[in-house]
Amino acid sequence: MARPTPQQEGFALKPLGYGDPLRLGPYRIIGTLGEGGMGKVYLGRDGSGEVAAVKVLRPELAHETHMSQRFVREAQAAQAVRSKGVARVLTAQTDGGAPFIATEFLAGPTLDRAVERHGPFPxxxxxxxxxxxxxxxxxxxxxxxxxxxxxxxxxxxxxxxxxxxxxxxxxxxxxxxxxxxxxxxxxxxxxxxxxxxxxxxxxxxxxxxxxxxxxxxxxxxxxxxxxxxxxxxxxxxxxxxxxxxxxxxxxxxxxxxxxxxxxxxxxxxxxxxxxxxxxxxRQLWKKGGLGDDIAEAESAAKQLATFPPAPGSQNGTAATGPAAGSAAPPPADSPTRRRVLTGLAAGGTLLVAGGGTAWWLTREEPPRRAHPWFALPLQDGEYEEGRAPEPLWGPRDVAFAQSPAPLVSRDLVVVGGKRDARVTAFSVRDGKRKWVSEAAFYQPLFAASPRLIVTGGSDGQLFGVDARTGAVERRHPTGMSVLLAVDARAAYCLVEDEVRCVELVSGKVRWRKPAPLDEFSGGRGISATAAGGLLVLATAKDAAIALDVRTGGKVWSRPGGSTGAGVPPVTAGGEVYLGGQSLSAVRLRDGEEQWSVPAEVNEGWSGPAVQGDAVYASAGSEVRCRGRRDGREVWRREVDGGVFAGGRPVAEGNTVWVTLKETAGVAALDTRTGRAAWVRRHKDGGSVRMTGAGNRVFLLTEGKLTAMPVI
CATH class of the missing domain: 1.10.510.10 (Transferase(Phosphotransferase) domain 1)
Structure with a gap:
C-alpha cells in the first residue's frame, strides 16, 4: 500500500455550517478558519476583493457582560495601536447584531512553527x-x-x-x-x-x-x-x-x-x-527556507483576493430575488475557490489573525507527525505482520564498529564517523552526510541544547560541537575516563575515583566529589542522568544516589533498584525509573519510592523505557508493559530467543523494540497489545545499539546505520 507524501497531508478550510453567517458587515463569509472558547474566525471578502479574518463572539457569550466587555476591549486595544508591527484592524462592530472584529489576513508562520520547521535562528x-x-x-x-x-x-x-x-x-x-x-x-x-x-x-x-x-x-x-x-x-x-x-x-x-x-x-x-x-x-523574512514559506503563503493569499464574484452577487454584494442562486461561470483560466483554498492549505504555512488571535487552518484529522522531519508511521495494510518492513534508508556504512549508540538531535542523527572516529552527522530523512567534525568521538553523545552536541575524545578532552555546522565550539581537557551525563550548563565526568562537574562554557570544574566507593564498588559500571537540578547515579551494585548539580552535595540515596552497568536511569514527569533487581519508580526530588516490582529471574530487569503513561522493561525472555503511575502490569509477551538484558527497550511510535539474546537481531512489539509486529535479523551479527526519535528507530550494528519505520 502506497504511503502518502507530505504534500497529500493537506489542511482544509471548513465549509460553512448550520448557523454560520453568510455576511458580517461588508464581508461575505467564504468559510471557517477556526474556533476557540470565545468565538469563531471566518474568512471574509469585501466588495473590493480584500480578504480579512473575521472574528465573531459566540452567540451564547454575547449576552455575558464580562465576555462582551473583553471582546470590546480587544477591538479597542487593537485599534488604538498605530504600528506596522501589529495586525491592522479593518473594522469592528461591537454594538447590536453579531459582534465581530475584522483584521488583515496575515500570511506566514508563527515564530514557534518557524523554529520547529527551520531550527533556531542565527x-x-x-x-x-x-x-x-x-x-x-x-x-x-x-x-x-x-x-x-x-x-x-x-x-x-x-x-x-x-x-x-x-x-x-x-x-x-x-x-x-x-x-x-x-x-x-x-x-x-x-x-x-x-x-x-x-x-x-x-x-x-x-x-x-x-x-x-x-x-x-x-x-x-x-x-x-x-x-x-x-x-x-x-x-x-x-x-x-x-x-x-x-x-x-x-x-x-x-x-x-x-x-x-x-x-x-x-x-x-x-x-x-x-x-x-x-x-x-533585516532580510530574514525574504531569504532561505523561511522566506520561501512566507512567499508561498503570500502568493496563495493574493489568489484568494482574485476570486470571481460569488454566485448571485454583484461587486461582492449579495443579490436578492429569483436570480440570486445563479451566476455566470468564471473564466476558464480563473482559479476556482475550492482549488485555490485546497492548494493554499496543502502547504500548511498560512496563518491569519482574527481579531488579533492566530488561527492555523484546521486539519480534517489529527496530524501524524509533530515536526517536518518526522517520518510517517506505518498504517494497517502498509506492513505484513511478522515480517520486518523495508528500512526507510540504509544500511549505511557510516561508523566505526564499536561506536556508541547514535544521537538524534532534531533533524540530524549523529554517530562516530568511519574515519578516525570523528563526530559525523547525517540527515534523519535520507541518511545523507551533513558534516564531519574535528572532534574525536570515544564517549557517548549528548545534546546539551538543539545547537550544542557534547562528547569526549580518547585523550580525555571534552568537546562541544555546533549541531548546525560541526564546528568545535568547546574544547576542554578534563582527563575523564567516562562521560556520564550532560545538561544545559555542565558535563558530568568520571575522572579516576572522582565525579566532576565541568562547566560547558568555561571548562571550569564547578565541583568534584569522591566516587561513593561504599555504594558503587570503586565506581566501575557507573551510569547517570541529569534532570531537575540533580545528577542521578546508579550501578549494577543495586544502588542509586542523587547529587545537587550546583554543589555536588548528596540529596538522597537508596539501596536497590539500579539500572545495571552502563544503562542510565530514566527520568520523566518528576520521577526516576530504575531497573536491576527491582523495577521501580522513585520521586526525583527526594528519592521516595512510588512503586517497586521485584525481578522474577536472576538477571533482573533491564533498563526501563518510558513513553506516555507506560514503562517498558524486559526480564528473561519476556517484555512487559506497566503503568507509569502505579506499576500495575498492562501486558507481558514472550520473545523467542530471549531478550538481551544488558540494554533497554526503545519505545517509538506504537512500537517497543528489544535486542534479541540468542540470535543477532531485534524484535518490535505493538505497544498497545504487546503482539509481535516483526523480527529483524542482522546478517553481520554483532551487538545492536538503538535510538528512537521522530517516528524512526535507528539501528547501529557493526558500524552500519539503518533507519527503520514504526507503526
Missing part, C-alpha cells in the same frame, strides 16, 4: 527579530497599553517583518489584572514574575516576555522549563533562565530583559538600539 536574524519586536512593543506602550501575552505563537512572520497579534488580554498601563490575584492569564515561561504573582503588570512585563521569546528563537529551547506548569512558574519567580543555547554575543543583551526586578529591565528603545541587526539580518 545571531543576525535573532537581532533583526528582537529589534523589530522591541520597536513594536514601544508603539504598543506609547498607545498606553500593555500586551501581557507576548509569546512565539502570538508572533507572525511576514515578508515585512514580525507582526504581534492577539490583544485579547491587553490592558491600559494603569489597569489592574483582568482576574483576581493568582488567576491572571499567564502563558507559563513567558509571563513575568509580577504577572505570575497576580500583581499589576506594566510595560516591563512585556519586556520580560520579549526576553523569553528571544531565548526560544536563538536556542530552540524555553528559558524556563519544567514538566508541570507550577514548576515552570516557580522557576520564573525564583529560578534563573536557561541561556546556554543562546549565542554568547547575545546573552548580555537578552539576560537583562529577564531580570526578576521589573524596574531593572531595559526600555524597548534601548533593546532596539542594543540589538542593532546587520544590514543583511
Amino acid at each position: 545571531e543576525p536574524e535573532v537581532r533583526a527579530l528582537g529589534a523589530a519586536l522591541a520597536r513594536t512593543l514601544g508603539d504598543i506602550h506609547a498607545a498606553g497599553l500593555v500586551h501581557r501575552d507576548l509569546k512565539p505563537s502570538n508572533i507572525v512572520l511576514t515578508s515585512g517583518g514580525p507582526r504581534i497579534i492577539d490583544f485579547g488580554i491587553a490592558r491600559p498601563e494603569h489597569g489592574l489584572t483582568l482576574t483576581t490575584t493568582g488567576q491572571a492569564p499567564v502563558t507559563p515561561g513567558y509571563g513575568a514574575p509580577e504577572q505570575v504573582l497576580g500583581q499589576r503588570t506594566g510595560p516591563p512585563g512585556d519586556v520580560f516576555a520579549l526576553g523569553a521569546v528571544l531565548v526560544f528563537a536563538a536556542s530552540g529551547e524555553r528559558a524556563y522549563q519544567g514538566d508541570q506548569i507550577a514548576v515552570v512558574q516557580y522557576e520564573v519567580v525564583h529560578g534563573e533562565p536557561r541561556l546556554e543555547g543562546v549565542p554568547e554575543a547575545l546573552v548580555p543583551l537578552i539576560a537583562p530583559c529577564l531580570t526578576r526586578d521589573a524596574a531593572q529591565r531595559p526600555q524597548p528603545a534601548q533593546i532596539t538600539s542594543a540589538l542593532a541587526p546587520p544590514r543583511d539580518g
